[in-house]
Amino acid sequence: xxxxxxxVLTAVNEQLELTTIRVDDPExxxxxxxxxxxxxxHSDLHYMTGTVxxxxxxxxxxxxxxxxxxxxxxxxxxxxxxxxxxxxxxxCGRCINCEAGRSTQCRRLAEIRRRPRxxxxxxxxxxxxxxxxxxxxxxxxxxxxxxxxxxxxxxxxHVGCLLACCVITGVGAVFxxxxxxxxxxxxxxxxxxxxxxxxxxxxxxxxxxxxxxDLDDARLKAARGYGATHVINGGDCDPxxxxxxxxxxxxxxxxxxxxxxxxxxxxxALVRPTGTACxxxxxxxxxxxxxxxxxxxxxxxxxxxxxxxxGQARQxxxxxxRLYQQGRLxxxxxxxxxxxxxEINEGFEAMKSGDxxxxxxxxxx
Ligand SMILES: NC(=O)c1ccc[n+]([C@@H]2O[C@H](COP(=O)([O-])OP(=O)(O)OC[C@H]3O[C@@H](n4cnc5c(N)ncnc54)[C@H](O)[C@@H]3O)[C@@H](O)[C@H]2O)c1
Ligand SMILES: [Zn+2]
Ligand SMILES: [Zn+2]
Numbered sequence: 115x116x117x118x119x120x121x122v123l124t125a126v127n128e129q130l131e132l133t134t135i136r137v138d139d140p141e142x143x144x145x146x147x148x149x150x151x152x153x154x155x156h157s158d159l160h161y162m163t164g165t166v167x168x169x170x171x172x173x174x175x176x177x178x179x180x181x182x183x184x185x186x187x188x189x190x191x192x193x194x195x196x197x198x199x200x201x202x203x204x205x206c207g208r209c210i211n212c213e214a215g216r217s218t219q220c221r222r223l224a225e226i227r228r229r230p231r232x233x234x235x236x237x238x239x240x241x242x243x244x245x246x247x248x249x250x251x252x253x254x255x256x257x258x259x260x261x262x263x264x265x266x267x268x269x270x271x272h273v274g275c276l277l278a279c280c281v282i283t284g285v286g287a288v289f290x291x292x293x294x295x296x297x298x299x300x301x302x303x304x305x306x307x308x309x310x311x312x313x314x315x316x317x318x319x320x321x322x323x324x325x326x327x328d329l330d331d332a333r334l335k336a337a338r339g340y341g342a343t344h345v346i347n348g349g350d351c352d353p354x355x356x357x358x359x360x361x362x363x364x365x366x367x368x369x370x371x372x373x374x375x376x377x378x379x380x381x382x383a384l385v386r387p388t389g390t391a392c393x394x395x396x397x398x399x400x401x402x403x404x405x406x407x408x409x410x411x412x413x414x415x416x417x418x419x420x421x422x423x424x425g426q427a428r429q430x431x432x433x434x435x436r437l438y439q440q441g442r443l444x445x446x447x448x449x450x451x452x453x454x455x456x457e458i459n460e461g462f463e464a465m466k467s468g469d470x471x472x473x474x475x476x477x478x479x
Contacts, residue, residue: 115139116146120234120252121458122242124171126164129459130251135173135242136235137254142188144229144256147198151275151452152250153177154461154473156306156373157396161245162462165398172243173234175250175475176202179265179275189259197265199278201427202246204261218422226258251458253477263431269438272452272474273445276307277431277438279422280472281445283394284311284371286423286430288319292367292392296320301357301384303348304371305333306465307472308394310340310448312369317341318442325365327353330468339447354383364389373397379405387413394420448472454479 116137121130140146158174160166168174178200182192192198204226205217212220220226232241233256234249242249249255265274284307288294300316302309305328316324317340325344326337334345344360346353358364364386370377373395381391382405409415423430437443450470453461461473 116254117237118252118254119455120173120249121175121455122171122173123162126162126170130162132456132458134237135252136237137252138231138233138235138256140184140186140256141229142186143258143260144186145182145189145192145198145259145262146184147178147180147200147255147257147262148183149178149180149250149253149255149477151179151272152475152477153275153278153280153307154465154475155279156308156465157279158245159462159465160373160396160398166396167399168245169243171236171240172245173249173252174245175252176200176246176248177275177279178248178250178255179271179278180255183254185259192259192262192264197267197271197274198262199265199274199431200248200250200255200257201261201263201278201282201431202248203422203427204258207260215426216424217426218424251475251477260428263428266435266439269435272476273438273449274435275474276445276448276472277434280307280448281311281434281443282423282427282430283420284308285315285318285434285443286425287312287369287392287394287420288315290424291418291420292369292390294319294321294367297322298366299323299361301325301327301365301368302337302342302371303327303353303369303377303381303384304395305337306371307448309369309371310337310471312371312394313337313340313342314443318437323361323365325357325361332468333471336471340444353380357384366390367392369394371395375401375403378403382409382415382417385415387415390416390418392418392420449474452476
C-alpha cells in the first residue's frame, strides 16, 4: 500500500479536494500507474454535479495517461517504465459480445472489475469509489493490464491521454458506430472534446459535408480547424431549419455529443429519410426520449447509440496513435491548456467557457 495525492469528491456540487489517500498493492492482473496527465471530460462533471448518480466519496477522472510503476505477479505484457493510456472498457475477450468484436459491451465487466479489497481508501480506512474503476485524478492508480495500451514514444502523454476517452469515443462513433461512408454528409451537435473528435472522424471517413452545431462561436471556429465545412450557432436559430436552408435536405448521418433529450430529438430531425442519427452524449439519469414514430416507419430513419467508440479499445487506441503520428488526427490542437493538479477545480470552471476543446491536468506538477 502507498500514500498518494488525489482530488476527492465528498459531496455532489462541491469542489474536488486534494488530499492524501491510500492506494492498494496491485492484484495479480493489475498494474500500478503513476498518472501524468488526465483530460477533463464532461462525463466527470456529470458525476460531480449529480446528473449521473455515484456513491461518495469518489475519485473521478478517466481520460488518463501515465507510466507503469509496478506490476502484479501475473502481468506479462507491461513493465515498469512503459508509457500507457487507460481504457474505460476492459473486456474478458470470451463472452458473446467480446467474441463478436463488441468489447464495450463485455458481459463480464462487473466480474472483471471486482477486487478483494478497495483500491482506494482514506487514511482512516474508509473505502473510496473510482469512476469506471479508474479514478484518474490520483497521482497513482490501479488498472488491469488488459485495460492499458502502450503509447508510442513520440506521442506525448499530455496529448495521448485524449485517446482514452474523447478521441476513441468520437472517432469510434463514426467508424464503428454509424459507419460513415465516403462522400456522405454529416452533422455534429456539440463541439467539445467528443464532438471535435467526431468531426475529425468524419473528415477521416471522407465525408463531403460536415456541419458543426454548437451554441458557442469560439467552439464553432475551432470546429472548422478539425474539418467542419459548415457551422451553425444553434443559439441564434433553429438548427434543423437552418441546415435545410443551407443544404436543401437533411444529412446522411448526425451525431449528438451534448447529452439531452432535446438535442437527441434534434439529431433525428437533422437526418434525411433513411439517414442515421447516433447518440453519444450522456443525458441525465432517467431521461426519456420522445420522437415522431413516423420518422421510422415512413422515413426509414435509424436511431442508434455509441459508447466509448463501440469497439476494441486496445486495437483502436493503437491505430489512432498512428494517425496522430502521420498528422492526420489533430491532438495537439485539441489540448487548449495544460494546468497544474492544484488548479483542477478552476479547470472544470474553464471547461464550461467557450474557448476550450480540452483542458488537461498535469498531475505531477
Ligand atoms: N458515449 C460515450 O461513450 C461518451 C464518452 C465520453 C463523453 N460522453 C458524453 O458526451 C458529451 C460531450 O462530452 P464533452 O466532454 O465533449 O463535453 P464538452 O463540455 O467538452 O462539450 C459539450 C459541447 O456541447 C455544446 N452544447 C451545449 N448545449 C448545446 C446545445 N443545446 N446545442 C449545441 N451545442 C451545445 C457546448 O457548447 C460544448 O461545446 C457529454 O454528455 C459526455 O458525458 C459520452
Ligand atoms: Zn470521458
Ligand atoms: Zn467479454
